[in-house]
Amino acid sequence: MARQAADEQRKKRERSGAVANGVAAFFFVGVLAFAGYQLIVHPQTPLPREWNPTEPLRISDPVNLLTGWKLNRAAASQEQCLFTLDGFADLQPRVPLEETEQCFIRDRVDLRAVGQSRLAPIETRCAIALRLAMWERHSVQPAAAEFLGSSVSTIDHIGSYNCRLMRTANGSSMRMSTHATADAIDIAGFGLADGTRVRLLSDWEHSGPKGAFLRAVRDGACDWFSLTLSPDYNRLHADHFHLQSRGWGLCR
Template identity: 50%
Template sequence: MSEEKQRRPVLRWAALSVLSAISSAALFGLLGLWLLLRPDGPLPDHWNPTKRLTVAAPVTIVTRFQMMRALGDVAECRAVLDQAGVAFAPMNDLEVDENCGIAGRGQLSKLANSRLNRVETRCATVLRLAMWEHHVVQPAAQDLLGTSVSSITQIGSYNCRKMRTSRGSDGRWSSHAKANAIDITGMRLADGRRLSLLKDWDGDDPEAAFLRKIWRGSCDWFRLVLGPDYNQLHADHFHLENTGWGFCR
C-alpha cells in the first residue's frame, strides 16, 4: 500500500475530529448564551440585550441596542420612562398632516431627578432627554458645581413650522414640526442658583464649564445638537434633536 493511501484514513480521522470539536464548541457556546440571556440568568440587565433599557443602569456596549429598541416602540419607551420615575402623561397622538404631528405623544413635567416646565412632546424625545439628564447633567453638576440640578428650563418641543436659518425661513420643515427636538435654555440648581445659556455660557467660571460639559455630553444621546457657538439663533438655547447624522456644534 502506498504511503499516500496510508495517510488518507488518518487525515479523514483528523478532519472529523476537528469538525466534531467545532460542533461541540458551538453547541456549548449556544447553550451558554441561552443560559446567560434567560430572564433569570446571571447576566446583569445592562449587559443583556434581551432585557429592557433601564435609565439609571450603567452604560455598556448593550445600552445603545436597548435604547434603539425602546425608541422604535412607543409602548416600550413609555415602560422605560415609567420605571425611571419620569412624569410623562400619555396623550392621544396628534395627526395634522404629513409634515406636522406627534406620535407617541405626551406631556412631560419631570425627569428622573429634575422637573421641567410642562411640555408636549413625543416619547422618543423624552427618552433621550432622560438619558442625558441622568448620565450627563446630574454627574456634571456634582463634579463641577457641588450640587444637583433641580429643574431644567425648556422653551418648546412641538411647533408646526418650517426651519429657521440666519437668512430667514427655510423651505424644509423643522424637526419641531413632529416634536423630534426640544430647546433647553437653562437650569436651576438645588442650592438656588439659576443658570441660563444667554448669560452663563461664556467665561472661565465653573458655571460656564458645566454648561459646556453638558452640551458636549448631549451629543452622546441626541443625533443633532446645536448650541450658542453654532449661530445667533441658538445663542440662548441648546437644540437637542432625535433625527440627523451626528452633527454637534
C-alpha cells in the first residue's frame, strides 16, 4: 500500500511538472512573439524593409521570399497598386470600363511606360501594370544587360483588353479569354537603347544572344505572372508572350 501511495504521489508530481513546463513554454513563446512583433514594427528596427512583412512592396527592393506575397497583396488593391507604381510607371487611372457582364476593366489604367521602358499607350488593369513593372525591373533589364549588352528602352505589345472568346489550337473556345477582363497582356518584342530590335516571331529560335535573351525573359515572367505562355506552348503564341495575372502557375 505504501508503494502504491508513493507511485501516486510521483505521478501527481510528474503531471504537475508537465503542466508547469507547458505554461512556461507557452509564456516563453508569447514573449518571443511579442518581442518579434516589436522588432518588426519599431521605427528603428534593424530588419531590412524587404524582409519586413509590415512594409508594403517597393519595386526597387531586392527580391526575396516575401516579394511574391507582397506583390499579390499590392495587386489585389487598386489603391495599393497605384501607390506601389508611383515613380516606377507612367500611367493614369481611368474610370472602370463595364462593356458587358463578361467584358470589363475594373482597376483600369492608361499605361505608357514601366521602369526604363516605354510602351505604346494601352488600357489595362493596374495589376498587369504592376507585374510588368516588376518583370521589367528584375528580369528584362538584367537579361538585356547580360545577353545583349544594352538596356531595354521599349516593350512592344499587341494588346491587353479584348472582349473575345478564348482561342485554342482547335479553334474558339466557349470560355471568355482573360483578355476580356484585361487580366493579360501580349508582348511581341523589345527595343534596345542601342537600336537593336528583338522580336519573338523572328528571334525565338535564334541560337545566339537574342534567343537566349528571349528565353531568359520568358523564364523571368514566370516569377511575376500567374501564367506565362510563349512560342514553346503552341503555334498561336509564335509571335508573342501571353502574360496573365491569374492562373495556375503554367510556365511554358
